[in-house]
Amino acid sequence: MPDAAPPALPDSPDYPLAARTAPTLAALDAHLVECRACPRLVAWREEVARERRAAFRDEHYWGRPVPGFGDPAARVVVVGLAPAAHGANRTGRMFTGDRSGDFLFAAMHRTGFANQATSVAADDGLELRDIRVTAPVRCAPPANKPTPEERRRCAPYLARELELVGSGVRVAVALGGIGWQALLTTLAEQGWDVPRPRPRFAHGAEVTLARRSDDGTTAGPGATLTVLGCFHVSQQNTFTGRLTPDMLDDVLRRARELADA
Template identity: 85%
Template sequence: MPPTPSVPSGGAGRSVPADPADPASPRYPEAARTAGSLAALDDHLVDCRACPRLVAWREEVAATRRAAFRDQTYWGRPVPGFGDPQAAVVVVGLAPAAHGANRTGRMFTGDRSGDFLFAAMHRTGFANQATSTAADDGLELRGIRVTAPVRCAPPANKPTPAERRRCAPYLARELELVGDGVRVAVALGAIGWQALLTTLDEQGWEVPRPRPRFAHGTEVTLRRARSEDPGPGTLTVLGCFHVSQQNTFTGRLTPRMLDDVLERARELAHG
């Protein structure tokens, strides 16, 4: 039986309730916008209970468990981003998988989607190993970070628009805290693409109107709308099919296709 994932930044054992009707609540996602560090953001995130439907589902899954994992203790909480805290490349997915990250407590870890993604990161030099099985398996990412616009496992992998918007401050603040070194953002799938462009628009990047449509291989370079804003003057957003089994098992997304996107991200980041 693998060890229970440790709670980021000392959040273990807390039971601070969130009030979804009160944006001033310290556990409400809006309050995450004031987090002073990634550790503080993670500490806030893992206690979030702002979306009743998602809270009920993630905890039900953690209690009932899949037969293959019945002897394991599930994480069953919101999942923080993972990777280099000063990454030049950020990968934005959709949400934790019910028996993947919701079980292991680490983004894209413990399911076949993660296997596909981290194997590609290893081939392209972003990861020290090709597998990601548990929060303490020794995996390290270099120059890249993985995150998502929704941090709790949703039923049928389909968060509602309201849940996506309520969770948005976590992605926004994480992008800010990773810092000025981010040069490239890779969006996995249409929902990640839409959420990322919405966040960047709100942060002062010049997102074209109408917004670019998602497609695999799409490349959009954004500039800051306000010249006084700190940080790099441009950010390139790359579109990539999601690493879901629906795409990888059917050949819609192949290892070579994902490698090409990550290699392009590296080229742009160091260009």
């Protein structure tokens, strides 16, 4: 018999595909943080980590792909876009260390999903309850704009994370249009009955999906999932009032209501 093909190296375009077999969230994270499959993103995240922003010149930047964060048995998953260059790319924890995260975690605290309202560092004591935050792209992209190819290449990480969190997930909150499209694409590939044409993103959009078994019937526990749309917590939205604290709180409260139903 021919020898098995050697595993892809971290800088290979095929490296993320091996994430599909990660047996645990810890194993998935260990694989993820070694990934160097997207040369443009690797160059940018590492340049930012070397140059550093003046306010953080004395800090050591993470400068690597960023794992998801939160309750491993969450019933609600929040899907953003990608780590911020001087936020999660600096701290190593999703939405931590920038104003977008401040806005998001303050809302989670007000709605009972977080034990505190601030997120300044990976060891600051923040704990999430019944909720998890993740993203379809795990490296900080230049101008916050990953390319379609970079989003496609990174997709196995989101897919496997959703599988490992498991059938207890009842609600997925998509922050922004890219998160919405990436999430629906992943769910369709995993056997969820995503309508065609796909529902359009809007703040407050709500779509309930069913997962079907091979015989076409609804497939038991965890067979429904509601996707909620929410404007992204970027400063472009929060500073202009396009997304207010009350608007975000309403989405998170709706997520809790659906998870409890």
